[in-house]
Amino acid sequence: MFALPSRLAALALAGALVLTGCSGSDDSPKADPSTSSSTSASGSTSPSAEDSPYLPVPDGVELTPQGSELKVGEKATVAYEPRQDTVGVLDITIDRIEETTFKKSFAGWKLDKATKKTTPYFVRATITNVGDTDLGGRDVPLYIVDGNNTLIEASAFASTFKPCMPGTFPKKFKQGKTADVCLVYLSPDHGELTAVSFRPTQDFDPITWEGQLKEPKPVGNGGAKGG
Template structure:
């Protein structure tokens, strides 16, 4: 497990994010605090080198669902990625409702799944194809939770990395699954690439997940 933290004094723990396999067919700020709009408490000085004309969102910025942040991170040593990220929707569901056909550990069965929808754009100069989206969920204990991947297609929320061909200028809509331990709550979505970074995070209303209605079958032509 990877241990990270939201605030300087918080101790963070991720839920075991083992790849799920199908068994059927197939410190400091309170992220729950209300805000009327984007605010920032950090410096505007870039924390990583970015292309000319790119302005990074300051560390410590508090955003609402629907707001956009421009962030930089190092997916590997000597490689800087720059993303424009917009958290567009937060959804809550249950393992029984959406994951009954998947093999879950007892710990995963005792969790509450959350779907986080994100619009991403590559505004840097590096190819970020197949790289994980660098976002964490934050629960009621200020623990950072990693997204849970799936071994095969999970229609309600694929929870996949950035797509192939995610080169400079590319855009994608992604949905990430986070499993909050012990039926916990989702308090925020956080960008925190390393321990000393003052996190940027999004808060907002969490909606109940509603499965899409099946498409109506075409009516047979009358003779």
């Protein structure tokens, strides 16, 4: 089992806004996030493109093979189960990965010692719902991989965080809708971001994106597009 960091302390602004690690809920069948041991973030098998889809998808949708290694700017078509007996199907393009600092992007936030020992990263992506399920309000199913080959899940904010938003899909995110999203990750022990990973379950051979780290973009807003 891979490890997800559980020791990232909350950030608070004037004691009001809280940032916490985004954990799997009862309707999100992710790999067990409670384990304290670190294991590889990469899988063991790489099914070929000729294999049957690992989950049922609409006619005409071709899933990107598990184990695919992509570059920033390339698209993957993926499927996952955000809850039991519910399948989401997404086109995901990782547009940009950014390394920032607390000084640059978290001015005015109260940081504890544990948080100061992390390195903040932003991941910007364009995601289109190509399945039959409305995924409105759900978390974006992406992790980052650090220099120890450990998966790190995105952080969630209790209020607006303008440098990087949103980290969830719009309230209505039906088939054909596209959203520009931005996710915040805090890598423990100033860990390096080596890849962005789609790995909805432990036995899924992850699809990853690699690319050059950029400076943070100017503050902007994401949102939904399309029909």
